[in-house]
Amino acid sequence: xxxxxxxxxxxxxxxxxxxxxxxxxxxxxxxxxxxxxxxxxxxxxxxxxxxxxxxxxxxxxxxxxxxxxxxxxxxxxxxxxxxxxxxxxxxxxxxxxxxxxxxxxxxxxxxxxxxxxxxxxxxxxxxxxxxxxxxxxxxxxxxxxxxxxxxxxxxxxxxxxxxxxxxxxxxxxxxxxxxxxxxxxxxxxxxxxxxxxxxxxxxxxxxxxxxxxxxxxxxxxxxxxxxxxxxxxxxxxxxxxxxxxxxxxxxxxxxxxxxxxxxxxxxxxxxxxxxxxxxxxxxxxxxxxxxxxxxxxxxxxxxxxxxxxxxxxxxxxxxxxxxxxxxxxxxxxxxxxxxxxxxxxxxxxxxxxxxxxxxxxxxxxxxxxxxxxxxxxxxxxxxxxxxxxxxxxxxxxxxxxxxxxxxxxxxxxxxxxxxxxxxxxxxxxxxxxxxxxxxxxxxxxxxxxxxxxxxxxxxxxxxxxxxxxxxxxxxxxxxxxxxxxxxxxxxxxxxxxxxxxxxxxxxxxxxxxxxxxxxxxxxxxxx
Amino acid sequence: xxxxxxxxxxxxxxxxxxxxxxxxxxxxxxxxxxxxxxxxxxxxxxxxxxxxxxxxxxxxxxxxxxxxxxxxxxxxxxxxxxxxxxxxxxxxxxxxxxxxxxxxxxxxxxxxxxxxxxxxxxxxxxxxxxxxxxxxxxxxxxxxxxxxxxxxxxxxxxxxxxxxxxxxxxxxxxxxxxxxxxxxxxxxxxxxxxxxxxxxxxxxxxxxxxxxxxxxxxxxxxxxxxxxxxxxxxxxxxxxxxxxxxxxxxxxxxxxxxxxxxxxxxxxxxxxxxxxxxxxxxxxxxxxxxxxxxxxxxxxxxxxxxxxxxxxxxxxxxxxxxxxxxxxxxxx
Numbered sequence: 001x002x003x004x005x006x007x008x009x010x011x012x013x014x015x016x017x018x019x020x021x022x023x024x025x026x027x028x029x030x031x032x033x034x035x036x037x038x039x040x041x042x043x044x045x046x047x048x049x050x051x052x053x054x055x056x057x058x059x060x061x062x063x064x065x066x067x068x069x070x071x072x073x074x075x076x077x078x079x080x081x082x083x084x085x086x087x088x089x090x091x092x093x094x095x096x097x098x099x100x101x102x103x104x105x106x107x108x109x110x111x112x113x114x115x116x117x118x119x120x121x122x123x124x125x126x127x128x129x130x131x132x133x134x135x136x137x138x139x140x141x142x143x144x145x146x147x148x149x150x151x152x153x154x155x156x157x158x159x160x161x162x163x164x165x166x167x168x169x170x171x172x173x174x175x176x177x178x179x180x181x182x183x184x185x186x187x188x189x190x191x192x193x194x195x196x197x198x199x200x201x202x203x204x205x206x207x208x209x210x211x212x213x214x215x216x217x218x219x220x221x222x223x224x225x226x227x228x229x230x231x232x233x234x235x236x237x238x239x240x241x242x243x244x245x246x247x248x249x250x251x252x253x254x255x256x257x258x259x260x261x262x263x264x265x266x267x268x269x270x271x272x273x274x275x276x277x278x279x280x281x282x283x284x285x286x287x288x289x290x291x292x293x294x295x296x297x298x299x300x301x302x303x304x305x306x307x308x309x310x311x312x313x314x315x316x317x318x319x320x321x322x323x324x325x326x327x328x329x330x331x332x333x334x335x336x337x338x339x340x341x342x343x344x345x346x347x348x349x350x351x352x353x354x355x356x357x358x359x360x361x362x363x364x365x366x367x368x369x370x371x372x373x374x375x376x377x378x379x380x381x382x383x384x385x386x387x388x389x390x391x392x393x394x395x396x397x398x399x400x401x402x403x404x405x406x407x408x409x410x411x412x413x414x415x416x417x418x419x420x421x422x423x424x425x426x427x428x429x430x431x432x433x434x435x436x437x438x439x440x441x442x443x444x445x446x447x448x449x450x451x452x453x454x455x456x457x458x459x460x461x462x463x464x465x466x467x468x469x470x471x472x473x474x475x476x477x478x479x480x481x482x483x484x485x486x487x488x489x490x491x492x493x494x495x496x497x498x499x500x501x502x503x504x505x506x507x508x509x510x511x512x513x514x515x516x517x518x519x520x521x522x523x524x525x526x527x
Numbered sequence: 528x529x530x531x532x533x534x535x536x537x538x539x540x541x542x543x544x545x546x547x548x549x550x551x552x553x554x555x556x557x558x559x560x561x562x563x564x565x566x567x568x569x570x571x572x573x574x575x576x577x578x579x580x581x582x583x584x585x586x587x588x589x590x591x592x593x594x595x596x597x598x599x600x601x602x603x604x605x606x607x608x609x610x611x612x613x614x615x616x617x618x619x620x621x622x623x624x625x626x627x628x629x630x631x632x633x634x635x636x637x638x639x640x641x642x643x644x645x646x647x648x649x650x651x652x653x654x655x656x657x658x659x660x661x662x663x664x665x666x667x668x669x670x671x672x673x674x675x676x677x678x679x680x681x682x683x684x685x686x687x688x689x690x691x692x693x694x695x696x697x698x699x700x701x702x703x704x705x706x707x708x709x710x711x712x713x714x715x716x717x718x719x720x721x722x723x724x725x726x727x728x729x730x731x732x733x734x735x736x737x738x739x740x741x742x743x744x745x746x747x748x749x750x751x752x753x754x755x756x757x758x759x760x761x762x763x764x765x766x767x768x769x770x771x772x773x774x775x776x777x778x779x780x781x782x783x784x785x786x787x788x789x790x791x792x793x794x795x796x797x798x799x800x801x802x803x804x805x806x807x808x809x810x811x812x813x814x815x816x817x818x819x820x821x822x823x824x825x826x827x828x829x830x831x832x833x834x835x836x837x838x839x840x841x842x843x844x845x846x847x848x849x850x851x852x853x854x855x856x857x858x859x
Contacts, residue, residue, distance in 0.1 A: 318750055339752030348750070356750045359743035369741060371751030379733050386731070 004066070005030045005193050006082070006162060011050055018415075020046045022217040028162065033184055035208035035225075037201065037416070039237055039446040041417060043217040044197045048164045052084040053077040083155030084164040088149055093140035097133050098122060101154050118157075125156050128190065130183040143510070144303055152183070154163035163187065164195040169203060171303050171471060174506035181207045199446075200474065201233050215239055238446050252418045264481070265294035268434050268465035269315065273389035275326035276307070276314035276489075285489040287417070292465040294433070297456065299480030300469040303509055307489035308469045309351060312436050315467075317341055318347055328367035329434045343373050347427035351438035351469075357423050358411065365393040365407035368426050396425040401448075416443050430453055435459060438469040453479060473502065487511045533853035534803075545838060554834050558710030561832060563824030573827070575709040577819045579781065582718045583608070584815040584822075586773035587797025588804065589725050590642075590766045594660075595806045596729055597762035598742040603649065603664030604669035605740060605794035607642035607770025608777070613678050614641025614702070615775035616785035620683050623697025630699035635775045642762060642771015643764050645671070650763035654756055660763055668794075679787050691787040702780035712780035719812065721772065726808045738762055795840075796822070799830055802847050805854075 006028040013021040021043050028034050036044045049055045051062065053071040061068055064080045071077050077084070091100050102118045119135045126133050131149040139147060148168060155163060169177045184194050184207060196208060204211050205225065212222040213236035218235040269292035278284030282365050284307040292298040302308060313319040315326050320335040327333065329344045342348070348371075350356035359367050369378050369389055377388045394405030399420045404414060414422065420443050427435065437456075441449045456479060460466060475502055476483055484494040485508035492508045495501075546556045567577040587604045594601040609641040615638040622630055649663035679691035702712040729735040741755045741762075749755050777789050800818050804810035825839030 110806075313750075336754070338750070342752050350750060355744075355746055357747050359740055359747060361743040362739055366736065366739065366743075369736075370747070373736050373740075374733050382733055384731050384733060384736060 003029055004063070007063040008047070008051060009052060009061045009063070011044055011047065011062075012058045013050060013055060013314065013484050020217050021050070023060070024214070024217065024219045026212060026219065027222075028193050028195060030161075030193055031188055031191055032209040033188055033196055033207055034262065035204040035211040036195055036197045037199065037204050037211050037233060037237060038214035039199055039449075040443055041216075041445050042199075042214040044214050045166055046217075047214070048084060048166065048195060048197060051077065051082060052124035052164060078160065081159070081161045082164070083158065083160035083162065084166065085148070085151045085155060085168065086166050087168075087170060089151050089524065091139050091147065091150065094138060096136050096138055097142075097150050097153075098135035100139055100150055101135075101157050104152075105158065110399045120253065121157065122153060123152055129156065129186045131156075143172045145173065145179070145510075148172070148176075148180070149183075156187075162193050162195070164197070166197045167199070168196070169198070169200070173303065173509040174473070174502045175510065176506075177203075199237075201230055201237075202474075204233065205230065205287060205376070213237055264296040265463060267293045267466055268329055269298075269436075270327045271311075271315065272325050274311075274314055274326050275322050276310045276319050277322050278307070278310050283322075283489055285314060288486075288489070288491050289324075290484055290491055290494065292434075292467050294465050295460055295463045297460050297466045297468055297479050299476035299483040300467060300486055301476050301483050301505055301509060302469075302471070302486040304471050308486060309487065310489070312348065312350070312438055312467070314467060315436060316346070325488055339371075339374070343375055345431060345433040347430070347432050347435050349391070349427050349435075349437040349440045351442075353419055357426075358419055360410075360412035362411055363408050364397070364402070364404055364411050364414070364422065365389055367411045367422055368393050368396055368407065368429070370426060372426075372430060379474050392429065396429055400425040400451075417445065417448070420444055421448065424452060424455070428459070430451055432459060432464050434465050434467075436467045437470070439471060440468075441470075441472070441475065459474050473505065477502070485509055534850060535556070536735050536845055537849035539851055540849045541842050544845050545668055545842045546840070549834065549838060553676055553832070559828055559832060559838075562828040563821055563842075566824045566827040567820045571822055572709045573800075575706065575711045577823045578711055578715050580777055580819040580822055581815055582714045582780070583773045583791075583793045584726065584796055584800055584818055585718050585722055585812050586776070587793045588800035588815055589722065589808065589809045590770040590773065591798050591801040592726065592804065592806050592808055592811060593665025593729070593769065594759075594762040594766040595801065596742045596808075597738045597758055597764050598745060599653075599759050600661045601664050601763055601766040601770075602661055602768045602794075602798070603646060603648065603667045603767070604773075604797050605790040606664070606668035607645045607767045608643035608774035608790050608793065609668075609671040609675050610767075611638035611642040611727040611774030612785055612789055613675060613774075614638050614771065615778040616678070616696055617682075619696025619700035619778065620694065625697065625699050627699035627701075630697055631779065632699040634696065634779050636773065638771045638775020638778070639768045640771065642774060645771065646763045646767020647760075649785075650760040650767075653763070654760050660759075664763075669680045675785065675787050678836060679785050685784065693785040695784045696778065700779055701783050702776065712776075714776040714780040717776065721769070722808070722812050725769075729808055734758075734761070792840075796843070799847050799853070803850050805850070819851075 004027045008024065011021050011024045024043065024047055026047060036048070038044045046055065050057050050072065053073045055074050056072065062071060063069065066120055068504050069080055071080065098115055098119050101122055122135050131153055133146060133149050133153065139150060168180060172180065186196060198204060208225055210222065210224050211233065213220040213233060215237060273287050274285060275283055276285035288311065300308060310319060314321050315328055315333060317333050317335050317337040321333065325332065328341055329346050331341055331344055333341065357408050359370065371377065378385060397404060399406060402418050402421045402425065404418065413515055424440065427506040444452065456466060468476065468479060481497055482494055483500065483505060484491050485505055487509065488511065492513050495505065534790050540781060542560065548557045549559050567573045590600055590604045590607060615634045618637040619630065620635045622633060636729040646664065649660045649667060652658040652663050653660045676691055679693050683693045685692045702714050704710045704712050705715065729738060737748065737753045737758055740753055741758045745755045773793065778785060782789060796818055800811060800814045804814045821843060822837050828834050829836040
């Protein structure tokens with residue numbers, strides 16, 4: 001028991017009918033980086049949320065330093081030296097780095113005086129662990145990678161010896177990922193232990209000492225990295241559902257794309273110097289020009305929030321183009337013409353599926369035909385043909401494995417992953433010339449991701465033009481013929497498939513444009 | 528039957544709650560409820576009265592639920608009713624010589640159009656200036672009160688009446704009776720027809736689909752190409768048309784003239800009906816029938832037992848509250 005820093009025994013957690021954790025054992029040794037690996041819905045975050053006191057387990061015990069403990073809230077967890085950094089940062093944007101870090105630690109009456117000591121401590125920690133920050137910077141002006149450091153420092157400031165990171169690399173450029181991994185090594189050398197939650201095998205291989213693979217709420221195995229390989233990890237994550245030999249996870253490429261050299265045809269998406277205003281009336285997209293040709297997948301890389309959504313909405317007539325012009329599927333794009341654009345053979349998978357694409361009060365069938373409800377075969381002379389609609393709906397439910405009793409069920413009962421499948425079904429249900437997809441595989445488990453990739457490649461083979469906007473660089477590298485990088489609403493560079501290099505793209509994602517002889521670094525918020 | 532349970536419980540709970548008040552006031556609770564519930568079925572007159580009340584209740588409820596489907600709140604049902612009544616009366620008096628074949632459709636159509644126009648102003652203010660229809664439809668009600676007073680006292684007033692009333696409309700403009708003794712006018716069938724058409728519209732037409740989508744998530748509907756702003760206008764105007772129809776039917780079927788105050792408390796009852804039916808157009812006629820029973824019972828109770836008729840409104844309001852509560856409880 002002494003070599004175990006944390007021991008979670010037989011943890012069980014259900015949410016209604018869903019069993020999220022089915023008697024999971026987990027142990028953490030001192031001074032190790034322990035990877036918690038699994039696909040979406042495997043239970044990794046849930047397990048750590050239990051450890052951090054955000055969820056109470058239905059059964060099971062937790063031991064810290066050999067003693068059984070009750071962790072009823074994050075305060076208890078912190079008291080036991082356990083800290084967690086979530087995917088969504090809990091920061092106050094107008095506050096400084098120092099103010100955010102000390103939030104919740106200062107007794108109220110000393111607020112105005114104590115910051116000096118805090119700043120000193122922050123700088124110490126920052127240097128110790130390679131998490132460079134400037135304590136007087138305002139958080140809202142910082143890039144995501146730095147904000148993550150602030151989030152980590154928040155935990156370290158409170159003096160933990162166990163650090164849990166939930167999918168920390170989601171919004172980082174490759175260079176920032178390297179910097180993070182360095183910091184983790186420094187932490188571990190100083191005696192901390194780290195739990196690293198991820199679904200990316202390559203990350204586990206590069207930074208972890210041991211790994212636990214979860215699937216369907218069960219611990220499949222725990223092993224030191226030295227005694228395993230990528231193939232075993234894939235097998236553990238995916239089980240028997242997938243043909244491992246051919247899975248993209250293992251081969252790093254898609255079977256379907258082999259042997260088919262595409263000659264891209266005419267451009268079906270053309271953006272010429274388009275600018276689009278964001279919700280805050282500042283330009284979200286500045287003077288962008290690019291084109292996507294028939295039979296080509298154009299990947300748009302970039303850290304979240306650099307104008308991707310506004311770009312997609314501009315191209316579909318959802319948002320007005322304040323300058324420039326765009327032609328999609330041979331139709332000039334104007335605000336309010338979305339219906340016509342969709343009707344001509346265009347589909348859109350929005351990133352925020354709940355807000356932008358989902359009708360909770362309506363039925364599953366209603367949701368499946370949204371956007372195409374006024375086209376044959378769904379309607380005739382103004383009346384909906386429910387017989388056809390329901391038949392098509394059943395087919396789609398089957399093909400896309402949407403878990404629901406039937407198309408007439410209220411859509412609000414669908415779980416997150418099934419809502420995503422519904423969005424995909426809606427997009428792919430008709431012959432398409434153009435697809436604009438924004439984070440289409442988010443929230444999907446591995447077999448579903450594979451399914452989506454196969455569909456995308458099939459669409460490409462049929463000659464459709466696909467604009468794939470994604471924050472998952474691996475996904476883009478896997479699928480794209482060309483990759484463009486968007487940063488603060490501008491396209492900083494475009495690479496052909498032969499030129500793909502993670503680090504070059506990472507630089508562009510961070511706003512570093514390398515021109516022939518100089519490198520310009522762009523500060524995040526140009527005023 | 529799982530669906531009906533919350534309703535049954537809500538009704539029982541509200542009866543129980545109000546019953547406590549009735550008993551506390553010293554009245555015989557059992558007799559009170561007996562009167563409320565069974566007056567409608569005791570005499571042919573009671574039953575016909577119930578069906579007659581059913582008409583404006585259903586139409587007013589639909590005037591509320593159609594815009595509600597699109598996420599908009601039409602609180603102007605009574606203004607639209609009054610506008611419709613005025614329109615119907617004006618046409619009915621000016622063209623009073625025409626035969627029924629012409630005059631009756633004209634009278635009813637005038638009612639519908641007047642109601643639609645009465646809602647069109649709030650709809651336009653919503654479309655153009657994003658002014659909340661909740662405010663504008665209510666304010667239009669007040670305008671209509673003054674308007675009906677003006678019309679009933681200045682235009683063709685009936686000198687014999689002690690209350691602002693017009694002379695009767697032409698005979699051709701009156702709705703024929705289905706049954707003569709006691710009189711039940713054809714408006715009853717018309718209402719059933721309208722309710723059916725509304726249901727078909729929202730569930731089977733493309734436009735109805737867009738209405739549903741707009742109400743379910745206006746942002747998503749917009750992203751997928753639905754013109755939500757135009758649909759909100761359409762929804763309000765349709766609601767107004769139904770409100771206007773209810774006014775036209777009151778004039779053509781019940782009063783045969785314009786009487787100030789003919790809107791009664793139909794707006795309140797109509798909205799309550801719509802809420803109890805939870806916006807479901809199929810349930811509206813059933814709920815309206817139930818409310819009609821209670822209303823007829825309320826008058827009888829007031830006459831025979833001296834219990835204030837307002838007790839019934841309290842019961843109905845409690846039903847609304849309990850039904851909505853059951854939603855919340857059901858979700859847990």
